[in-house]
Amino acid sequence: MSELVQERVVTAISHDQVAAPGSGTWVLDAGHCPRPVCRFAAPLFRTGFQRGFGETFARYGVLLDHMDVAIVRGFIYNQLRALGAPPEAVNHPPKEVFDQILAGSPPHQERLATADLVWATRRWREDLDRWDTLEKPARNARRDALDAVDLASLSDEELLEHLAVCRDEVIEGWYVHHRYNGAALLPVGDYVVHALRWTGRSPSELLMALAGTSPVSSGGGPELAVLAAAVRDDPAAQILATAERDPAEIVAALAGWPGAVGEAFAAYERVVRFLAIEGEDSIGMPCTIEEPELMVSRLRAALDAPAVDPAQTAAAAACAAIRAAVPPEHRAEFDDLLAEARLVYRMRDERAVHGDRAIGTVTRRALLEVGRRLVQRQLLDAPDHAVDLDLDEVASLLRDGSGPDTAEVARRVFWRLSADYREMPPIFGEVPGPPLPAEWLPPAAARIHIAFGFAIDAVLSDIGPAAAAEDGVVTGMPVGGGVREGTAKVLRGADDLDRIEPGDILVTTSTGPAFNLVLPMLAGLVTDRGGLLSHAAIVAREFALPAVVGCAIATISIPDGARVRIDGDAGTVTLL
Structure with a gap:
């Protein structure tokens, strides 16, 4: 990062300096993106978010319509839309009005009926099976097909066509990610809400019982464990992996290593090569394949890992302590809720890794090829500046050299790499009041309302109440x-x-x-x-x-x- 970026003085932007993205309340999502997203990615979020959230809310009987997304100076703002409510609505109506809506609105009646089915059929299991057998393999196959394209051999027009396909796949990836919100979050929220009621233990302790059930979250998964075991069994490979050598040379050597080590490294590399090294913007930020030292560091950490996984030990201790605090008459139900939460917990991060981040990284590779061509034509200062062009600008620059000049693109890059979320208004519009009281709803819908409310809050509310x-x-x-x-x-x-x-x-x-x-x-x-x-x-x-x-x-x-x-x-x- 340049000294200019490091020394940048942060000054807050007032509401007078930047316009609200629309009516109603919009909340800054700095937890996922504390810095601006790149210009290519910015227009791609909304469609996938709206469609994915809309489908998961309908499928799980949630009385919300969708989540809207707006990009303001590169920062993401979210707005949750209640079912049937206009954009300017902020708080729920009075009870007598809400009762009339429930009684007379077919969409609300359908959601209430759906809520009953969700609990009766454990709908998340069907979605988890679909994710494992259909969605995840299909997303990975599409990713691999696009990644296999020889970008350097494409003409400018062919490269533009490839980039347009990548763009569409990114939008689809965001949709897929959020289509499975219900399966990933509802059982987890339901477990925590019930366990809180029975034990009074903190949410953090209750969630500790889920540790060890999401290998993808630690950046390696079973592929890394297999690779570490293979390297340990091969003294020459272990010496290489821990040697003071150029990480790129180590990666190349392990990739070509004969036998079990080479096979295990290839499987590991297929998993981590597509991970953005920082944040949600996998198009704007470098990925692991661009930083071989990160792959080597993760392998070395796995080689030094203790024989007994501390997460598994902590989870077992948490489970035992929590269960002991549950009243005996509720322990069977507690065991069932915990088992369902542990079953789906991995989906929280798998949806991101396989749904959108990997295809974002493939899109980044195509933009870097665009950038290399534009640098050769003196139309960009650096290949990675291409991520701060939108698709129309890429097309015009490749075709006839028209579009933003190098100084303008450099200014965009500078803002993206140096801007801080504290410079932006944390909220546009009225601060929302308390959520809809759960007791206004029938039992099944109330249970979904409470559990989903906890889970969404645990993801999106990213500053502690006592901070x-x-x-x-x-x-x-x-x-x-x-x-x-x-x-x-x-x-x-x-x-x-x-x-x-x-x-x-x-x-x-x-x-x-x-x-x-x-x-x-x-x-x-x-x-x-x-x-x-x-x-x-x-x-x-x-x-x-x-x-x-x-x-x-x-x-x-x-x-x-x-x-x-x-x-x-x-x-x-x-x-x-």
């Missing part, structure tokens, strides 16, 4: 148990990960897949943004790491290099 910094203590949401001390390393993003040393406590805005590579080294994790089901929270549980998320101002309140104590049970970070 603050006072008397040397920063507070947020506790998501990983235990107390540890260490040196705080305040990082802006994944490009600073080389500063991490064993025993450090990582302090950052939010985490992406690349952060998984250093988590085994850490004493703790602290983020400004993130909820109970954010990436940071999930991976902290997968690595049994003390963590506090949604602190709001941790990165500007905790000095880099300070000695701190993190309490993952209390949700505090104390300067020592």
Whole structure:
């Protein structure tokens, strides 16, 4: 990152300087994207989000119509639309009005009937089976087919056609991701809501019982475990993997290694090559295949991993403690709810990895080829600047050289890499009031309303209700148990990960897949943004790491290099 970007002075943008994206209430989603998304990706979010959320709400009997998405200066804003409500509606109507709507609205009556069927048939199981047997394989096959195209051999027009196909697949990927929201989130929310009622334990402790059931969240999965085992069994391969050599040379050597190591590396590489190293914008940000040192670092961490998975140990302890606190008459129901939550938990991250991020990375590769051609023609300053062109601009620049000049594109790149979410209004419109009271609904619909409400809140509400910094203590949401001390390393993003040393406590805005590579080294994790089901929270549980998320101002309140104590049970970070 350039010194200009590092030294950029952040100033807030007022509501007077930027227009609201529409009527009603719009909330900044800084937990997923704390920096702007690239110009190519920006117009692709809305269609997939609307269609996917709309279908999952209808399929699971939720009294919401869809989620709308708007991009303001590259930042994502969300708006949840209640079923049948106009865009300007913010809060639910009075009870007598709502009762009339329920009684007289066929769409509402259909959702209530659907809610009964969801619980009776455990609809998420059907969706999980469809995901595993149809959707995920189909998405991966489409990804691999596009990735196999020899981009350098294409003419400009053929490259444009390929890029248009990639664009359409990105939109489809966002749709697929959110079509499975119900299956991924409802059983998890239902388990937590019931266990909270029975035990009074914290949501963080309850979610700890799910650790170890989402291998994809830790950035490796079974493919990495197989590779690590193969390398351990081959002394020469192990020496190579741990050698002080150029990571690109190590990757190339392992890829060509004969026997089990080469086969295992090929399977691992197919999984991780498509992961964006930071955030949700897999088109705008580099992917693992562009950063071979990340692949080598993750393998080395797996080689050093303890024989007994700490996440599995922590999960077993959490399950036992929680179950003991459940009244005996509810334990059979608790066991059933926990089993369903553990069954679907992996879908939380699998939908992103296989649904949209991988195809975004394939799209990025095509744009980098565009960028190389435009650099040769002196129409761009660097190949990766092409991600800040929209498809029409790409076409005009390739065809006749017309379009934004190099200075304009460079300004876009500078804004994307340097802008901070704190510069943007956190909300446009009226602050919403309390949610619809569940007691206004029939039992099945009320159960869905409460469970889905918890899950959506755990994903989208990314600042803790008690987030603050006072008397040397920063507070947020506790998501990983235990107390540890260490040196705080305040990082802006994944490009600073080389500063991490064993025993450090990582302090950052939010985490992406690349952060998984250093988590085994850490004493703790602290983020400004993130909820109970954010990436940071999930991976902290997968690595049994003390963590506090949604602190709001941790990165500007905790000095880099300070000695701190993190309490993952209390949700505090104390300067020592």
